[in-house]
Amino acid sequence: MDSAAIDRFEASRSRLASLSYRLLGSAADAEDAVQDAFLRWQAADRERIELPEAWLTKVVTHLCLDRLRSARARHERAAGAWLPEPLFEGDPMLGPAETFEQRESVSLAVLTLMERLSPVERAVYVLREAFSYPHAEIAGILDITESASQQHVHRARIRITAEHRRGDDVDPGSARRIVEEFLAAAISGRTERLVALLTDDATAVSDGYGLARRLLRYDTRERVASYVRAGFKPTPAKRRLAGGSPAFHIALVNGSPALLAVTDGRVVGAVAFAFSDGKVASLLGIATADRLSRLNEAWRQHQPDAPVFNAW
Template sequence: MDSAAIDLFEASRGRLASLAYRLLGSAADAEDAVQDTFLRWQAADRGYVEVPEAWLTKVVTNLCLDRLRSARARHERAAGVWLPEPLLEGDPMLGPADTVEQRESVSLAVLTLLERLSPVERAAYVLREAFSYPHAEIAGILDITESASQQHVHRARRRVAAERRGGGEVDPASARRVVEEFLAAASSGRTERLVALLTDDVTAVSDGAGLARRLLRFTTRERVASFVRAGFKPTPAKRRLAGGSAAMYIAPVNGSPAVLAVVDGRVVGAVVFDVSDGRVASLHGIAAADRLGRLNEAWRQHEPGAPVIDAW
């Protein structure tokens, strides 16, 4: 393959990776899909490819659909052990963030909701909301009619809107202040204050520090507050599991404020918050090491400033 063909692919790599991440919710799987797309590009008769960008988008989208339909993916989703992989602000895989729709499409709250859509609905929604593809092009990518593309996007929007907790634009500084207050209340055991900082329909999802066989889910304000209070209460057993006493930082993850537990420069846990109207609408707790790999790579290059809690 000549250098021009390689350069053309590399110019599209970031966009392809961002698309694949939104479709799969996993940075590692997205990288695999992009690499497989490169191999297809390498083997293709490129003289017959009229619009390389459209060709590459179609290939990576369909490779992602194959993964979403695979037996392994269906098992993980059905078993209730899957959560999206969190990414630190500035990660190029987060992709375009110029519009509200683009920023929301990569939040952990929306990525989790997209799991409830069919693979084709998810692809149509992402192509339209995050990348502003017209329905005619989406139809060509997914091998469906333009009318079907419109229907898939409409159904996906309606379902995401119906199940979304909170949502809408939130000032990052205001959201951070809510999380700082939340962390202070959780660390001090002020359960009443925790409850007051939660929306009426709050949800919390956790992988149980990577040890639970299924995701832990909590819904009422009281149960979420109790779960959070227990989770943030330091114990010798938790310190042994984390590998030491953690420092707590607040940093943007997938466009939302997150509390990161860091031991010896390594992120051992992340709690990502969805804030709405000054209160917490949802939390996602992730501590499984295989979901924190890329975030840790970025953290090693990050200058976080002072921790909110020096030693937990």
């Protein structure tokens, strides 16, 4: 393959990776899908391809659909123990963030809800909401009719908006203050203060440190506060699980403020926050090791801020 063909693919790599990540929720799987697309591009009769970008988009979308439909993926997702892989703000895999819809489509909350869509619904939703493809082009990419594309995105929007309350845009300073107060209350054991920092309809979802068979869900602020208090209470067993006594840092992850638990330079857990009316509306806790791989790669390459708490 000549350098011009390689350059053409590389010019699309970032967009293809962003599309794959939104479809699969995993950076590692997204990279594999893009590499498979490169192999298809390498083997293709490129002189017959009139629109390389459209061709590559179709190929990588179908590769992702194949993964979503695979027996292993169906089993993992049906087990309910799956959460999306968090990424630091600025990671190129997060892709376009010019519009509210683009930012929402890559939030951890929406990526989690997209698990409830069928593979085709998920693909239509991502292509439409995140990349603004017209329905005629989506139909061509997915080999469906234009009306079917419209119906799929309509159903997807209904299913996501029914369960996802859009949080408020909170300025970084205020968000940091709320997260610091929340962490202080959680570690001190002041459950009543935790309850006061939560909205009346606060929710929390956790993968249970990767040990639970199903996702752990909490749907009242009292239950959320109890879960948080128990989760942040230091014990010898938790220190063993974390590989030591973690320090806690605040960072932006998938567009949301997050607490990162770090032990010996390794991120061992992430808790993402969403806010409403100056309070915490939802929490998403991820500690499964393979869901933190890319976060750890990035962590090793940048100079982190001082921890907000380091005596757990």
